[in-house]
Amino acid sequence: MKYFYLLFLFAASLQVSFGCTLDCSQVTCAQSFNPFDCPSNTLYSNTAALCGCCPGCVRLKGPNEECQSNTKLTFDVTNFYTVKGSIILNATDVPPVVASQECAPGLTCDNSRCSNSKYTCTTPDISNSKWSPECDIDGSHKAVQCKSNGADPRCFCYSKEGKRIFGSDWNTKEKRDKMKCQCARLVDNLKKNQEKDGYKNNDLTYHCSSNGNFEPLQCNRGMCYCANTQTGQPVSFVVNAQMWKTLPCYNATTMGFVYLKICDSRANALALIKKEMRYHGGNPITLAAPQCDPDGSFYAKQCDGNQCYCRSQQQEAPDKNKLLCSGDREKGGE
Numbered sequence: 001m002k003y004f005y006l007l008f009l010f011a012a013s014l015q016v017s018f019g020c021t022l023d024c025s026q027v028t029c030a031q032s033f034n035p036f037d038c039p040s041n042t043l044y045s046n047t048a049a050l051c052g053c054c055p056g057c058v059r060l061k062g063p064n065e066e067c068q069s070n071t072k073l074t075f076d077v078t079n080f081y082t083v084k085g086s087i088i089l090n091a092t093d094v095p096p097v098v099a100s101q102e103c104a105p106g107l108t109c110d111n112s113r114c115s116n117s118k119y120t121c122t123t124p125d126i127s128n129s130k131w132s133p134e135c136d137i138d139g140s141h142k143a144v145q146c147k148s149n150g151a152d153p154r155c156f157c158y159s160k161e162g163k164r165i166f167g168s169d170w171n172t173k174e175k176r177d178k179m180k181c182q183c184a185r186l187v188d189n190l191k192k193n194q195e196k197d198g199y200k201n202n203d204l205t206y207h208c209s210s211n212g213n214f215e216p217l218q219c220n221r222g223m224c225y226c227a228n229t230q231t232g233q234p235v236s237f238v239v240n241a242q243m244w245k246t247l248p249c250y251n252a253t254t255m256g257f258v259y260l261k262i263c264d265s266r267a268n269a270l271a272l273i274k275k276e277m278r279y280h281g282g283n284p285i286t287l288a289a290p291q292c293d294p295d296g297s298f299y300a301k302q303c304d305g306n307q308c309y310c311r312s313q314q315q316e317a318p319d320k321n322k323l324l325c326s327g328d329r330e331k332g333g334e
C-alpha cells in the first residue's frame with residue numbers, strides 16, 4: 001500500500017513540471033510554429049509540451065521567484081542552433097506555452113527561491129532614470145531595446161549586460177517585429193571568446209544585416225548556405241564557397257559579385273596570413289587587422305597599436321582612449 005502511495009507522489013511531482021506522464025514513443029508531434037515564435041519571457045524547448053514529448057515554449061521562474069529546481073535549457077543565442085528539426089516556413093500556429101517550476105538559466109534554485117541575477121537590468125534603469133530598458137526573465141537586458149520618444153524613434157541591439165552592440169533600425173511595428181538581434185549577439189559573443197582564446201579562430205565570421213539579424217546568405221570556412229534571417233539556421237543545401245551564386249537566396253542586386261565586403265576581406269586575408277605564420281612559427285603580432293562591423297563595413301574607430309583614427313573623418317588621434325567617433329557604440333556615440 002505504501003509503495004503505491006509513493007508512486008502516486010512521484011507522479012504528482014512530475015505533474016508539476018510536465019503536466020502528465022506519457023510514453024513519448026507513442027506521441028506524434030504536429031508542430032507548426034518556430035522557435036522564434038515563442039512569446040516574450042519564454043524559452044523554446046524540444047521537450048516542453050504534451051508531457052515533455054513535443055516542442056513548445058517554457059515559462060521559467062525569474063530572480064527571487066519560488067522554484068523547485070534548475071533548468072537544463074540554455075538562455076543565449078546558441079539555444080536557437082541546438083534546436084532539432086528544421087525551420088517551418090509556413091508556420092501558422094501559436095506555440096503552446098508550459099509553465100515550469102525551474103529557474104531561468106543562470107539562476108539557481110536555493111531554498112525554493114531562484115537566486116538573484118548576475119545581470120543588472122532594472123526598470124527604470126538605476127543609472128539612467130530617463131531610460132526604461134526591457135528586461136528578460138533572467139534579469140538581463142533584452143536583445144532589442146526600442147526608444148520611442150523624440151524625433152528619432154529607433155530600436156537598437158543590446159548585449160545581456162546592457163551594452164549597445166551592432167544593429168539598429170527605425171522603431172515601426174513592422175521593423176521592430178522583424179528585428180531579433182541574434183546575429184549581433186552571436187558576433188559579440190564570438191568576439192569575446194576570440195579575445196579569450198587569443199584569436200585562434202578569428203576566421204569564423206557571421207554576417208549580420210544592419211538591423212542585427214542574419215544576412216540571408218552566409219559563408220563560413222569555405223561553405224555557403226541560405227540562412228533564416230532571425231535564427232541563422234540553414235534553410236538550404238550547403239555549397240562550396242565558389243558556388244555561392246547558385247544558392248536560391250543569392251540576389252545579384254543586393255549581394256553583388258564578391259561575398260566579403262571590403263573590410264571583411266582584408267580582415268579575413270590577414271586572419272589567414274596570421275594562421276599560416278603561426279603555423280610556420282612566424283610572429284603574427286606585427287600585423288593589425290582592420291576592425292569590421294558585423295555587416296562587413298569598417299568599424300567607426302580603427303586602432304593600430306596605440307594609434308587610433310576615425311574612419312569617416314580620417315582623423316588620427318594620439319590617445320585612443322580620448323577619441324570619440326560618430327558611430328562608436330562603446331563610447332555612446334550614435
Ligand SMILES: *[C@@H]1O[C@H](CO)[C@@H](O)[C@H](O)[C@H]1NC(C)=O
Nearest residue numbers: 031032033088089090091092
Ligand atoms: C506548408 O506548405 C507545404 C507546401 O505548400 C504544405 O505541403 C504543408 O502541408 C504546409 N505545412 C503546414 C504545417 O501548413
Ligand SMILES: *[C@@H]1O[C@H](CO)[C@@H](O)[C@H](O)[C@H]1NC(C)=O
Nearest residue numbers: 248249250251252253254255
Ligand atoms: C533582389 O533584391 C532587390 C532589392 O531588394 C529586389 O527588388 C529584387 O526583387 C530581388 N531579386 C530577386 C531575384 O529576388
